[in-house]
Amino acid sequence: xSSPPLSFVTGATGFVGTAVARILLGKGHRLRVLSRPxxxxxxxxxxDVELIEGDLANPDSYRHALKGCQALFHVAADxxxxxxxxAVMHRINVDxxxxxxxxxxxxxxxxxxYTSSVATLGLNPDGTPADENVPVAYSDMIGTYKKSxxxxxxxxxxxxxxxxxxxxxxxxxxxxxxxxxKPTPTGRIITEAxxxxxxxxxxxxxNIAHVDDVAMGHWLAYEKxxxxxxxxxxxxxxxxxxxxxxxxxxxxxxxPTIKLPRELIFPIAYxxxxxxxxxxxxxxxxxxxxxxxxxxxxxxxxxxxxQLGYKARxxxxxxxxxxxxxxxxxxx
Numbered sequence: 017x018s019s020p021p022l023s024f025v026t027g028a029t030g031f032v033g034t035a036v037a038r039i040l041l042g043k044g045h046r047l048r049v050l051s052r053p054x055x056x057x058x059x060x061x062x063x064d065v066e067l068i069e070g071d072l073a074n075p076d077s078y079r080h081a082l083k084g085c086q087a088l089f090h091v092a093a094d095x096x097x098x099x100x101x102x103a104v105m106h107r108i109n110v111d112x113x114x115x116x117x118x119x120x121x122x123x124x125x126x127x128x129x130y131t132s133s134v135a136t137l138g139l140n141p142d143g144t145p146a147d148e149n150v151p152v153a154y155s156d157m158i159g160t161y162k163k164s165x166x167x168x169x170x171x172x173x174x175x176x177x178x179x180x181x182x183x184x185x186x187x188x189x190x191x192x193x194x195x196x197x198k199p200t201p202t203g204r205i206i207t208e209a210x211x212x213x214x215x216x217x218x219x220x221x222x223n224i225a226h227v228d229d230v231a232m233g234h235w236l237a238y239e240k241x242x243x244x245x246x247x248x249x250x251x252x253x254x255x256x257x258x259x260x261x262x263x264x265x266x267x268x269x270x271x272p273t274i275k276l277p278r279e280l281i282f283p284i285a286y287x288x289x290x291x292x293x294x295x296x297x298x299x300x301x302x303x304x305x306x307x308x309x310x311x312x313x314x315x316x317x318x319x320x321x322x323q324l325g326y327k328a329r330x331x332x333x334x335x336x337x338x339x340x341x342x343x344x345x346x347x348x
Contacts, residue, residue: 019046024085024125025065026050026072026116027092031196031203032131032188034059035231036091041065043235048081050092059195072112075119082123089234090116091131093168095161097201098302100293102160109164114171117181128183129238132169134223134248134315135162137187143221145253145316148187148246159304169246176244184241186234189250189315192334193227194341204300206338209263209272210348216274217256218281221312224259225251226334229327236324247324252331253314262335267348278306 023040027033028049037047037060047065050072051057060067070077072092082088094108113130120128138152157163175181196203202222208214233249241247254262261271285306288299320326342348 020044021086022046022048022084023087023089024048024050024082025089025091027090027131028065029055029057029059030092031059031198031200032191032227032230033091034063034195035193035227036089036234037063037065039228039231039235040089045087048085050078050081056197058197072116073107075115078116079119079123082119082125085123085125087127087129087238088116088120088125089129089131089238091234093131093133093165095200096298097159097161097305098289098292098298099160100296102164105160105164106167109161110167110171113168114175117172117175117183121175121179121181126182127238128181129234129241130169130172130183130185131234132172132185132187132246133162133165134187134189134250134313136166136169137248137315139311139313143312143314145223145314147316148248148319158307162308173244182243184237184243185246186237186241187246187248188230188233189223189225189248190313191225191227191230192338194337195227196338196341197345199342199347201305203338203342205259206263206335207342207348208300209260210267210269210339210342212269214260215272216276217260217272218278218306218309219255219257219275220309221253221255221314222259223250223253223313223315224331224334225249226329226337229329229334233320233324233326236320236326240324242323245323247320247326248315248317249320249326250315250317251328251334253312254331255312256309259331259335262332263339266336266339278309281306
């Protein structure tokens with residue numbers, strides 16, 4: 017009788033990564049998970065995994081652990097909207113991804129699921145949901161995070177085409193749900209809205225997906241995805257005002273009704289970023305976030321639904337479960 021598949025997972029201490037790890041364990045995979053020595057490991061508590069202490073910036077720290085693994089799920093990324101030192105993010109998201117992919121090739125990994133982002137995709141000018149084929153260029157990327165993820169995905173595509181990298185690319189939209197311990201920038205919006213600290217908003221939109229649906233999408237890509245293809249793992253397209261209204265309804269607060277022009281908020285963002293540089297604390301509103309808000313981040317999951325059998329639950333459920341976890345953990 018053959019032993020269960022052995023998978024290597026990066027980012028399993030984080031929000032999406034731990035959801036992916038739990039799906040894989042439920043499917044019978046054995047797991048080796050990469051974690052930096054100083055990482056918050058609460059998301060690994062109670063999980064039967066082999067912990068590998070290492071860092072994406074240091075391939076020698078994990079290269080040995082790839083040996084014997086059949087699959088690699090590269091979920092880890094430095095995900096921040098505001099980055100005081102862009103080189104740090106580039107070193108993890110771009111250089112780290114490239115080195116990991118070469119190490120996977122050397123180790124003979126048979127199947128790779130690379131977690132990119134909808135941040136790398138193009139948007140339709142008319143605001144209709146975009147798919148995987150909307151044209152996009154590096155010059156369209158706003159902010160260090162988007163630029164780094166775009167470059168990383170381009171590296172993965174290059175390795176697929178020229179080195180036979182057996183990778184399938186998934187592009188999650190805006191996941192929310194339980195175990196967002198950091199929390200992510202979107203998780204911060206949910207918690208701040210729950211506390212009544214967002215009295216006004218700008219006219220933008222997001223594609224909201226339950227983190228567990230996104231994780232299941234990784235599994236479906238592993239089972240059914242085509243090497244070299246990419247698949248949007250999203251959910252429901254909602255205006256920001258509607259997202260805030262769903263949060264307000266859930267916590268029993270009045271929904272914010274003031275819609276502000278982006279131009280009025282830029283001075284606040286500049287001041288907030290300046291304060292962030294002085295204190296090393298992440299500002300709640302940034303100039304990059306305001307520039308991104310100019311277009312609604314609406315996406316279509318039709319390809320993933322048709323080719324992978326992907327399904328997403330309504331945003332209302334995702335928001336409710338995120339709020340329950342945040343309240344249970346004392347975030348709001």
